[in-house]
Amino acid sequence: MPEDFRDWKWMFRISSNWRTGRCSVERLHAEPELSQSVPDSADRALYGTHVLLAGTLTITTVKTQSEHPELQLVSPFHGMHSLICHTPRSQPSTFVTALALDQSPPAHAHCVRLAAFLSTGEFVVFSVNHHHPTQSIKQLAYLPAASIPRTTPIIQAALHGRLLATLSRSFHLSLYELSSGNIIHKQTLSSFTSHPPSSLVLTPSGTGTYKLIIAYAIPVFPAHWSVGATELIITTSPSFVVSSSRTIRAYDVPSGWIDEHKLRLMREQWGRRVGRVADTQTDGKWVVLAPGDPPPLANTDSTPDSGSDSPSAPSSPSSSTTSSFIASRMHSPSSLQLYRLYLPSGSSPPKLTYVRSLHGQLGPVTALALADGRCVSLGANGSIWVWDLEAGTGAEVFVGASPADGDAPVAEVPVTKGHVVFDERRIISADARGVEVRRFDI
Numbered sequence: 036m037p038e039d040f041r042d043w044k045w046m047f048r049i050s051s052n053w054r055t056g057r058c059s060v061e062r063l064h065a066e067p068e069l070s071q072s073v074p075d076s077a078d079r080a081l082y083g084t085h086v087l088l089a090g091t092l093t094i095t096t097v098k099t100q101s102e103h104p105e106l107q108l109v110s111p112f113h114g115m116h117s118l119i120c121h122t123p124r125s126q127p128s129t130f131v132t133a134l135a136l137d138q139s140p141p142a143h144a145h146c147v148r149l150a151a152f153l154s155t156g157e158f159v160v161f162s163v164n165h166h167h168p169t170q171s172i173k174q175l176a177y178l179p180a181a182s183i184p185r186t187t188p189i190i191q192a193a194l195h196g197r198l199l200a201t202l203s204r205s206f207h208l209s210l211y212e213l214s215s216g217n218i219i220h221k222q223t224l225s226s227f228t229s230h231p232p233s234s235l236v237l238t239p240s241g242t243g244t245y246k247l248i249i250a251y252a253i254p255v256f257p258a259h260w261s262v263g264a265t266e267l268i269i270t271t272s273p274s275f276v277v278s279s280s281r282t283i284r285a286y287d288v289p290s291g292w293i294d295e296h297k298l299r300l301m302r303e304q305w306g307r308r309v310g311r312v313a314d315t316q317t318d319g320k321w322v323v324l325a326p327g328d329p330p331p332l333a334n335t336d337s338t339p340d341s342g343s344d345s346p347s348a349p350s351s352p353s354s355s356t357t358s359s360f361i362a363s364r365m366h367s368p369s370s371l372q373l374y375r376l377y378l379p380s381g382s383s384p385p386k387l388t389y390v391r392s393l394h395g396q397l398g399p400v401t402a403l404a405l406a407d408g409r410c411v412s413l414g415a416n417g418s419i420w421v422w423d424l425e426a427g428t429g430a431e432v433f434v435g436a437s438p439a440d441g442d443a444p445v446a447e448v449p450v451t452k453g454h455v456v457f458d459e460r461r462i463i464s465a466d467a468r469g470v471e472v473r474r475f476d477i
Contacts, residue, residue: 045476049459049460049475049476052475052476052477053409053421053430053475054423054428054430055430056421056430056431056432056433057475057477058432058462058473058474058475058477059473059474059477060433060471060472060473061471061472061473061474062469062470062471062472063093063095063109063463063469063470063471063472083452083453083454083465083466084096084097084454084465084470085131085133085134085454085465086454086455086456086463086464086465086470087134087136087149087456088456088457088458088461088463089136089147089149089163089165090147090165091110091111091112091165092108092109092110092163092165092168093108093109093110093463093470093472094106094107094108094109094134094136094149094163095107095109095465095470096130096131096134096151097117100127100128100129100130101127101129101130102126102127102129103119103120103121103122103129104119104120104129104130104131104151104153105117105118105119105120106118106120106131106134106149106151106161108163108165108168108171110165110168113167113168113169116168116169116171118151118161118163118171118173120151120153120159121159121173122153122155122157122159122176122178123178124155124157124178126155128154129153129154129155130153130154131151131152131153131154132152132153132154132188132189132190133151133152133188133189133190133191133192133201134149134150134151134152134192135149135150135152135192135193135194135199136148136149136150136194137149137150137194137195137196138193138194138195138237138238139195139196139239143162145164145165145166145167146162146163146164146165147162147163147165148160148161148162148163148174148194149161149162149163150192150194150199152188152189152192152201154187154188155182155187156179156182156183156186156187156188156189157176157177157178157179157186158176158177158189158192158201159173159175159176159177160173160174160175160176160213160218161173161174162174175213175216175217175218176218177211177218184203184204184205184207185203185207185209185223186201186203186209187203188203188204189201189202189203190202190203190204190231190232190233191233191234191235192235193235193236193237193247194213194237195237195238195239195245196213196239197212197213197214197271197275198210198211198212198213198237198245198269198271198275199211199212199213199218200235200237200247200269202233202235202249204231205225206225206226206227206229206230206231206233206251207223207224207225208223208224208225208226208249208267209222209223209224210222210223210269210275210276210277211275212275221274221275221276222274222275222276222277224277228253228254229249229251229252229253229263229265230251230252230253230254230260230352231251231252231352232251232252232312232313232314232315232352233249233250233251233252233315234249234250234251234315234316234317234405235247235248235249236248236317236318236319238319240268243270243271243272244268244269244270244271245268245269245271246266246267246268246269246319247266247267247269248264248265248266248267248317248319248376248378249264249265249267249317250262250263250264250315250316250317250322251263251264251265251315252312252315252324252352253284253285253286254352255286255305255308258310259308259309259310260308260309260310260311260312260352261284261285261286261304261307261308261309261324262284262285262312262315262322262324262372262374262387263282263283263284263285263387264282264283264317264322264376264385264387265280265281265282265283266280266281266282266378266385267279267280268280281378281384281385282385283376283384283385283386283387284387285304285307285322285324285374285387285389286301286304286305286307286308288301289301303389304389307372307389309324309326309327310326310327311326311327311352312324312325312326312327312352313325313326313327313399313400313401313402313452314327314400314401314402314403314452315403316403316404316405316410317376317405318405318406318407318408319376319378320375320376320408321373321374321375321376321405321408321410321424322373322374322375322376322387323371323372323373323374323393323403323405323410323424324371324372324374325371325399325400325401325402325403325412326370326371326372326399326400327352327399327400370392370393370394371392371393371396371400371403371410371412371422372389372392372393373389373390373391373392373393373424373427374387374388374389374390375387375388375390390427391427393410393422393427393429394429395420395429395431396412396414396418396420396429396431397414397416397418397435398414398415398416398418398435399414399415400412400413400414400415401413401414401415401452401453401466402452402453402454402455402464402466403455404455404456404457405424406457408423408424408425409421409422409423409424409457410422410424411455411457411462412455413453413454413455413464413466414435415453416435416436417433417435417436417464417466417467417468418431418433418434418435419431419432419433419435419455419462419464419473420432421462432462432473433473453465453466453467454466460474460475460476461473461474461475462475
C-alpha cells in the first residue's frame with residue numbers, strides 16, 4: 036500500500052460523525068474536589084485541569100496543589116506516565132496555570148517540547164517522547180528574579196521553535212528566546228485596555244519573522260464587554276522583539292463625523308455587548324466570543340457600578356459570579372458570537388467583522404477550542420457542541436447535566452473554568468465531571 040494512501044471511505048465516516056455528534060466516550064480520570072485553599076475566583080479559574088494533545092498522547096495536569104506539581108502523559112499504547120515539575124522555589128500550594136506545546140517541526144523524531152507554567156511564576160520546558168512517554172525529560176527551567184506581574188501568574192503561552200510568548204493575568208506580554216540550553220527574557224509589553232480571557236496564535240511569517248495574534252476581552256463603557264484582536268510582528272534579528280503591531284476592536288466609536296451606515300453598524304454592535312466574557316478564541320482567521328452572562332436575577336433594579344477607577348470597571352470580564360445585567364434582544368447568555376478577522380498585508384487596515392451568532396447550546400459556555408474553521412464549546416453543565424464556522428452549523432455531542440429541583444440558581448454558583456481541546460479524531464474535555472475523551476473514529 037503506498038505511503039500517501041488515504042482511506043476516503045473512513046475519512047468520510049469520521050467527517051460524518053463530527054457533523055452528527057456520534058462518538059464513543061472514555062473517562063481518563065475523575066476530577067478531585069476543588070481545594071479550599073484556592074483563595075479567590077480568579078485563582079479558582081486558573082486551578083482547573085489543563086489538557087493538551089500531542090499525537091496519540093494526552094497531556095493533563097493533576098488538579099492538586101503540591102510542592103512539585105505533576106503532569107500526566109496518557110498513551111493508548113504505553114499507559115500513564117507522570118512528569119514532575121521540580122523547581123527550587125515551589126511552595127506546598129503550587130499548581131500549574133498554563134501549558135504550551137511547541138508548534139514547530141520537531142528536531143528529533145517522536146519528541147515535542149512542552150512548557151508548563153507554575154503559580155509561583157516559574158516555568159519548566161520538557162522534551163516529551165509521545166511514542167515512549169517514560170523517556171520524556173526535563174530540558175530547561177526559568178526562575179524569575181521575583182514574583183512580578185510579568186510572570187505571576189501566566190494564563191496563556193505560545194511556543195514555536197526558539198520563540199516563547201507568555202501572557203500574564205495582568206496582561207503583560209513577554210518574549211523569551213530558547214537556545215543554547217538557556218531561557219533568555221527579551222522584551223515585555225503591557226496593555227491597559229486589553230483583558231482576559233484571551234488566546235494566542237503564534238506562526239512563522241517569513242525568514243526570521245513571527246506573527247503573534249491575540250484575541251481578548253475589551254471594556255465597553257460604562258460596564259460591558261466586547262472582543263478585540265491584536266497582530267504583532269516579531270523579528271528575531273538582531274533580537275527577539277516586536278517590530279510592529281496593529282489592533283482592531285469589534286466595538287469602536289469612530290472619530291469625527293460618521294454617516295448613517297457607520298452609525299447603524301455601531302448601534303448593532305452595541306446591542307451585542309455582554310456583561311461578562313467566559314472565553315475568547317482565535318485561529319488567526321476567526322474569533323469566537325463566549326458570553327458569561329448568568330441568568331437575570333429576580334431583583335433587576337440595581338445597575339452596574341461604574342465608580343471603579345480601573346479600566347475594567349466594575350470587574351474583570353470573567354470574575355463576577357452574580358450580575359443583574361440583562362442582555363439585549365440581539366444577544367442571549369449562551370449564544371456564541373462569531374467574527375471574521377481580516378489582516379491584509381501592506382497598509383490596509385485590519386477588520387474584525389461580525390458574521391453571526393451560534394445558537395443551540397443551552398446554558399453558559401465555560402471554554403472554547405478553535406482550529407481550522409471548527410469550534411468546540413464546553414458548557415458549564417458539561418454539554419459539548421461542535422460548530423462548523425464557515426457554514427454556521429452546530430451539532431450536539433453531549434447533552435450535559437440538568438440542574439435538579441431545589442438547586443441554587445446558576446447565577447449564585449461559582450463555576451470552575453473547564454478546558455477543552457480537539458484534533459481531527461478526538462475531543463478531550465476537563466471539568467467537574469473529570470477528564471473525558473470522545474472519539475469520532477468509530
